[in-house]
Amino acid sequence: MESNRLQGQQGGRKIVRVCVNIFQHNRVFILLAVFLASLPFWSRAVSRAIGIDLIYVMRMVGVFTIVAVGLNLLMGYAGQVSLGHGAFFGIGAYTSALFTVKVGFPVWLSIIAAVFMAALVGFLVAPVLRLKGHYLAMATLGLGIVAFVFFRELIWLTNGNDGIRSIPKLALPGIKITTRKGEYFFVWIVALIVLALCNNLVRSRVGRAIRALHQSEVAAEAMGIDVSRQKIKIFMLSTALGGLAGGIFAHLQGYISPGTFDVLLSIELVTMVVVGGMESIWGAVAGAGLIIFIPEIIKAVPKWLGEAPKWVERYSLYEGLVFGLILMLTMIFMPSGITKSLSDMIRYRRNPIHNPFRKKVVE
Amino acid sequence: MFGGLLSFTFAVSIGLPLPLALLLAVLATAAIGGITERMVIYPLRNAGVLIAIIATIGASIFYKSLGRIFWPEEAYKVPDFSAGNLPIPRATVSTQFLWVIGLTAVSVVLVYLFFGKTKAGKAMRACSINRQAASLVGINVSRMSFYSFLLAGALGGLAGLVNAPFAKYSIGLFLGIKGFTAAIVGGLGNTFGAVTGGLVIGLLEELIPGFLTVVLGISSGFREAVAAIILILVLLWRPQGILGKGVMEKV
Numbered sequence: 001m002e003s004n005r006l007q008g009q010q011g012g013r014k015i016v017r018v019c020v021n022i023f024q025h026n027r028v029f030i031l032l033a034v035f036l037a038s039l040p041f042w043s044r045a046v047s048r049a050i051g052i053d054l055i056y057v058m059r060m061v062g063v064f065t066i067v068a069v070g071l072n073l074l075m076g077y078a079g080q081v082s083l084g085h086g087a088f089f090g091i092g093a094y095t096s097a098l099f100t101v102k103v104g105f106p107v108w109l110s111i112i113a114a115v116f117m118a119a120l121v122g123f124l125v126a127p128v129l130r131l132k133g134h135y136l137a138m139a140t141l142g143l144g145i146v147a148f149v150f151f152r153e154l155i156w157l158t159n160g161n162d163g164i165r166s167i168p169k170l171a172l173p174g175i176k177i178t179t180r181k182g183e184y185f186f187v188w189i190v191a192l193i194v195l196a197l198c199n200n201l202v203r204s205r206v207g208r209a210i211r212a213l214h215q216s217e218v219a220a221e222a223m224g225i226d227v228s229r230q231k232i233k234i235f236m237l238s239t240a241l242g243g244l245a246g247g248i249f250a251h252l253q254g255y256i257s258p259g260t261f262d263v264l265l266s267i268e269l270v271t272m273v274v275v276g277g278m279e280s281i282w283g284a285v286a287g288a289g290l291i292i293f294i295p296e297i298i299k300a301v302p303k304w305l306g307e308a309p310k311w312v313e314r315y316s317l318y319e320g321l322v323f324g325l326i327l328m329l330t331m332i333f334m335p336s337g338i339t340k341s342l343s344d345m346i347r348y349r350r351n352p353i354h355n356p357f358r359k360k361v362v363e
Numbered sequence: 364m365f366g367g368l369l370s371f372t373f374a375v376s377i378g379l380p381l382p383l384a385l386l387l388a389v390l391a392t393a394a395i396g397g398i399t400e401r402m403v404i405y406p407l408r409n410a411g412v413l414i415a416i417i418a419t420i421g422a423s424i425f426y427k428s429l430g431r432i433f434w435p436e437e438a439y440k441v442p443d444f445s446a447g448n449l450p451i452p453r454a455t456v457s458t459q460f461l462w463v464i465g466l467t468a469v470s471v472v473l474v475y476l477f478f479g480k481t482k483a484g485k486a487m488r489a490c491s492i493n494r495q496a497a498s499l500v501g502i503n504v505s506r507m508s509f510y511s512f513l514l515a516g517a518l519g520g521l522a523g524l525v526n527a528p529f530a531k532y533s534i535g536l537f538l539g540i541k542g543f544t545a546a547i548v549g550g551l552g553n554t555f556g557a558v559t560g561g562l563v564i565g566l567l568e569e570l571i572p573g574f575l576t577v578v579l580g581i582s583s584g585f586r587e588a589v590a591a592i593i594l595i596l597v598l599l600w601r602p603q604g605i606l607g608k609g610v611m612e613k614v
Contacts, residue, residue, distance in 0.1 A: 142591035149588035320428030327421025335410040
C-alpha cells in the first residue's frame with residue numbers, strides 16, 4: 001500500500017516535471033497561444049477604448065505572420081533576399097479566388113490548390129536563386145513587377161483592375177465560418193501550426209543546412225550539403241506559405257484587385273521580417289504585428305485627441321511620415337530587430353536600444 | 364522628386380531667375396542626400412546591407428510624405444528651360460528634349476571623368492570594391508560614403524528637374540527598376556555601358572509591346588513588365604552585361 005502510494009506520487013511528480021519541461025522548451029509558443037486564446041474575452045472593451053477593432057486587425061496580423069515566417073526562413077535563415085514575395089501572396093489569393101468563383105471548388109480545397117500553385121511557380125522561377133546579394137534582390141523585385149502586371153493584364157482570367165468580387169467566406173468541410181471571431185480563430189490556428197512546424201524545421205537537419213549555406217555556400221558544399229537543392233526547397237516552402245496566406249487573405253477580404261499585390265506589398269513583407277528580427281521565428285510575429293498595427297494606431301490617434309485640430313484634415317499625409325520615421329529609427333537603434341533586442345534585455349539586462357552615434361574605439 | 368519640386372519653389376514661388384533656381388535646387392537635393400547619409404547610413408555602417416536598405420526605404424517613405432505635405436497639389440508646372448519646338452517637319456519635339464539630352468551627356472562625361480581621373484573618384488571605387496582594403500591604404504571610407512550620397516543626391520535632383528516639365532508627381536519605383544536594368548544590361552561600373560543599356564531598354568520597351576499589339580493582338584499594358592523581364596533574363600544569362608567582359612567566377 002505504502003509503496004504504491006509513493007509510486008503514485010512519483011508518477012505525479014514525473015508528469016509535472018514533463019509538463020514543466022514542455023513549458024520551458026516552448027515558453028514563447030505557449031504564452032502566445034494563451035494570449036491569442038484570451039484575446040476575444042477582453043478585446044471588445046479594449047477595442048472600444050482605443051478605437052481599433054482588435055479582432056479585425058489581429059486576423060490580418062495572423063495572415064501576414066504566415067507569409068513573414070516563410071520569408072524569414074528564406075531571408076533570415078537561408079540568407080536569400082526576396083523582394084518579390086508579394087507576387088506569391090497574390091498568386092495564392094488569385095488561385096484560391098478563381099478556383100472558388102469560376103470552378104466552384106470548396107474553399108478549403110482551393111486554399112490547398114493555392115499553396116500548390118504558389119509552390120509550383122516558386123519552383124519555376126527558382127533559377128533566380130543562382131544570383132547573389134543585390135542581384136538576387138533586383139531579380140526578385142522584377143518578378144514581383146511581372147506578376148503584378150500579369151494580374152492586371154490577363155483580363156480574361158483576373159478581370160484586370162476591376163478585380164474579383166464576391167469571393168466566398170472561409171469554410172471547412174461541414175463548418176461554415178461566418179463571424180469575425182471564427183475567422184480570427186481559423187487564421188491563428190493555421191498560423192500557430194505553421195509557426196510550430198517552422199520552429200521545428202529550423203532546429204532540424206535541414207535548418208542547420210540552410211544556416212550553413214547562409215554563412216558560406218562553399219563551406220556548406222564542402223560539408224556535403226547540396227546547396228542549390230536546399231535553396232530551391234526552402235524557397236518553395238517559403239512561396240508555398242506565401243500562397244497559403246494569400247489564399248486565406250482572399251477569403252477574408254471577399255474582394256481582391258491587382259493593386260493590393262504591388263511591389264509595395266513585397267517591400268512591406270521584407271520590412272516585417274527585418275523589423276521583427278531576422279533568424280527568428282517569433283520575430284516574424286512581432287514584425288507582422290508591428291507593421292500592421294502602426295497604420296491603425298496612427299489612424300486612431302485623432303480619435304483619442306477628441307476635438308479634431310485643423311491639420312487633421314490632411315492627416316493621412318502624416319501617416320507616411322510617421323511610418324517612415326518609425327522604420328528608420330527601428331533600424332538605426334535596433335538593427336537586429338525588436339525580438340532580439342527585447343530578449344537580450346530580459347536575458348542579459350542589456351539596454352535594448354543601442355546608440356550607433358556613440359564613438360567606438362575600433363570599427 | 365525634390366529636384367523638380369524645389370526648382371518649382373525657387374523659380375515660381377520665390378521668383379528667382381531660372382538658372383539660379385535650378386542651381387539652388389541641385390544644391391538642396393545634394394544636401395538632402397548628405398543629411399540622409401549622416402543620419403541613416405553612417406550609423407548603420409556595421410550592420411548588414413539589408414538593414415541599410417530597409418532604413419533607406421523608410422527614409423524614402425518619409426521624404427515622399429514630407430513632399431506631399433509641403434507641396435499638396437497633384438501637378439506643378441515648371442517652366443521649360445527654353446520655349447518653342449524643334450524645326451523638324453511633321454514632328455513636334457520640344458526643345459526641352461535637347462536640354463535633357465545635353466545635360467545627360469554633360470553629366471555622363473563629368474561622372475566618367477570624376478570616377479576615372481580624380482583621386483576622390485578612384486577612392487570611391489576602391490571603397491565599393493573592398494572597404495577594408497580601401498581603409499588600409501588610407502582612404503576615409505565614411506567620408507567617401509558621404510561624398511557619394513552628395514553626388515547621388517545632386518544627380519537625382521538634376522534628373523528630376525530637367526524632366527520636371529514632362530514628369531508627373533511621383534514617377535516612383537518603376538523608374539528605379541529601369542535605371543538598374545539599364546545599368547545591368549550595359550554592365551555595372553561602366554558609364555558608357557549604362558548609356559547604351561538605357562538606349563537598348565528604351566527602344567525594346569517601345570518595340571516589344573508594339574509588336575505584341577500589332578502582330579499578336581495582346582494588350583499593350585504588358586509594357587511595364589518588359590524592363591523587369593529583360594532584367595531577369597540578362598541577370599541569368601549575361602550577368603556581366605552585354606558590353607562587359609567575362610568575369611572569373613569563384614568556384
